[in-house]
Amino acid sequence: MSRPSRPVHPAQDARVFLFHCDAYDVPRIRALVGGAMALLGLRPHGRTLVKPNLVAAGDLFQHAYTRPEIVEGVLGALRDREVTGDPMTELAVGERCAITIPTRYTFAEAGYEAVFDRTGAKKICFEEVPQVEVPLTHVRLRDYIFTPEPVAKADFFVNCPKFKAHPWTTVTFSMKNYIGIQDDRHRLIDHDHALNRKVADLQYVIQPQLIVIDCIVAGEGRMLTPIPRKMDLLIIGNNQVAVDAVGCMMIGLDPLSVEHIRLAHERGFGPVALEKIRLEGDVSLDEAKARALGFQVGLVKVDKYFEGTNIKAYSGKAPKDATEDYCWGGCPGVMEEVIEVLRLYDEKCDAKMPKIHLVFGKYDGPVELGYGEKVIFVGDCVEWEGTIGSELVQIRNKYVDRKDLDPYKAEHKDVYARMLKMTKKLRELKTRPWTRLEGCPVSVGELILVLAELGGIQNPYFDKRQIVGFNRSYLAWRGSSAWKRVLGKPYQIHGATTRGEARPEIEPAE
Numbered sequence: 134m135s136r137p138s139r140p141v142h143p144a145q146d147a148r149v150f151l152f153h154c155d156a157y158d159v160p161r162i163r164a165l166v167g168g169a170m171a172l173l174g175l176r177p178h179g180r181t182l183v184k185p186n187l188v189a190a191g192d193l194f195q196h197a198y199t200r201p202e203i204v205e206g207v208l209g210a211l212r213d214r215e216v217t218g219d220p221m222t223e224l225a226v227g228e229r230c231a232i233t234i235p236t237r238y239t240f241a242e243a244g245y246e247a248v249f250d251r252t253g254a255k256k257i258c259f260e261e262v263p264q265v266e267v268p269l270t271h272v273r274l275r276d277y278i279f280t281p282e283p284v285a286k287a288d289f290f291v292n293c294p295k296f297k298a299h300p301w302t303t304v305t306f307s308m309k310n311y312i313g314i315q316d317d318r319h320r321l322i323d324h325d326h327a328l329n330r331k332v333a334d335l336q337y338v339i340q341p342q343l344i345v346i347d348c349i350v351a352g353e354g355r356m357l358t359p360i361p362r363k364m365d366l367l368i369i370g371n372n373q374v375a376v377d378a379v380g381c382m383m384i385g386l387d388p389l390s391v392e393h394i395r396l397a398h399e400r401g402f403g404p405v406a407l408e409k410i411r412l413e414g415d416v417s418l419d420e421a422k423a424r425a426l427g428f429q430v431g432l433v434k435v436d437k438y439f440e441g442t443n444i445k446a447y448s449g450k451a452p453k454d455a456t457e458d459y460c461w462g463g464c465p466g467v468m469e470e471v472i473e474v475l476r477l478y479d480e481k482c483d484a485k486m487p488k489i490h491l492v493f494g495k496y497d498g499p500v501e502l503g504y505g506e507k508v509i510f511v512g513d514c515v516e517w518e519g520t521i522g523s524e525l526v527q528i529r530n531k532y533v534d535r536k537d538l539d540p541y542k543a544e545h546k547d548v549y550a551r552m553l554k555m556t557k558k559l560r561e562l563k564t565r566p567w568t569r570l571e572g573c574p575v576s577v578g579e580l581i582l583v584l585a586e587l588g589g590i591q592n593p594y595f596d597k598r599q600i601v602g603f604n605r606s607y608l609a610w611r612g613s614s615a616w617k618r619v620l621g622k623p624y625q626i627h628g629a630t631t632r633g634e635a636r637p638e639i640e641p642a643e
């Protein structure tokens with residue numbers, strides 16, 4: 134049977150459906166998705182992969198992730214639309230959740246295990262499978278990027294994000310969900326002021342035939358701990374630039390003001406103008422806009438963000454190769470998410486936090502400390518010179534030029550090693566009023582450890598609700614990776630590297 138090949142630039146006939154859906158009701162979602170697939174003429178086939186957004190899940194992150202009912206409805210619709218002459222050879226759900234958190238843990242916390250049991254879909258934790266190289270040839274950040282093999286080999290790809298604001302990229306709809314198609318090592322590369330450009334580059338890895346966005350309860354203001362916003366919508370489409378553009382219009386944003394949407398549009402991935410998008414479904418754009426009235430995206434610079442709290446932030450200049458003078462995709466935004474996580478764990482977080490000064494980027498101004506106050510210089514690109522107490526302090530820039538960051542040499546950073554490193558930093562702060570945290574970006578986990586300790590706040594990593602599950606999953610993941618290395622399994626697609634060199638050994642699944 135003939136079928137359309139996997140789209141690379143599916144800009145033609147971009148269609149977006151806005152459906153009213155006021156409950157996480159699996160049969161209703163299944164019917165809506167199946168109906169839209171019929172209208173789009175879509176039949177799943179071959180290796181079919183569904184990618185939700187499971188950045189974090191569980192009681193404290195209830196509105197951060199694609200609800201399991203959405204994915205179960207999508208899996209049902211895929212089965213309904215399968216044809217015997219050209220069946221699916223695999224039906225899987227794959228994800229890489231937030232850095233350092235084992236995806237197997239997040240799948241369980243998000244309630245996906247029961248979905249796997251009921252549907253027979255395969256669970257894929259992207260950090261536990263082989264990573265393969267995808268060469269890039271357009272205007273790009275680098276010549277090749279890595280992605281998990283199941284993504285590279287998917288014949289039918291379904292993107293199932295959550296409709297949320299994002300403090301680093303303005304929104305996280307369909308395209309931004311691609312940050313989860315890399316394992317931690319490769320995800321951290323270019324996860325800085327170039328984050329929007331990275332998301333645009335990831336579009337070359339694969340384009341989905343189908344997009345289903347969980348907008349029944351959307352997330353406002355933040356991405357890890359968003360404020361729930363009931364929108365009662367299911368957004369379905371066949372082109373993610375168009376879908377994201379409609380999402381922007383719903384919340385009163387110009388799609389071209391979001392850099393990754395603009396770049397993908399300019400590179401031919403899809404339209405952003407309404408006259409080039411077929412809008413369908415039973416909810417009009419005006420009605421969707423009314424439901425989203427006043428939706429907050431949370432794009433706030435870090436110094437402003439912490440105004441009125443015990444934390445004073447100083448945002449210096451981003452590195453010279455940045456397109457803006459502020460690192461939207463890196464450490465400042467990480468810090469904003471960190472404090473929101475700590476607020477969830479302890480409602481007295483702000484009152485407990487001692488006076489702390491946080492310095493980002495190349496900062497030339499004064500840092501005036503009161504008695505007992507601390508300064509944390511954050512990130513590789515931080516640069517400052519001045520006196521703290523009676524000490525002359527010179528913080529040197531350690532930012533590594535982008536061309537010297539080689540994805541082949543990227544290494545996994547162990548969470549327990551990070552904890553030890555942060556313990557050392559905290560010890561340092563007992564003997565002097567300042568410390569420097571390295572990394573580009575510094576991870577959410579590291580900043581949580583430091584701020585939780587300084588504020589005397591429950592450390593989320595040691596929360597009794599998750600300590601056993603988290604550690605069990607983490608050790609299982611690391612143990613499985615170590616075992617695969619011992620077995621010496623082949624982890625690369627064969628062929629020459631994009632640099633024309635012999636393909637080097639690369640550590641397999643993380």
Ligand code: SF4
Nearest residue numbers: 460463512513514573
């Ligand atoms: S060190 Fe942090 S602030 Fe500096 S460029 Fe990297 S991610 Fe951005």
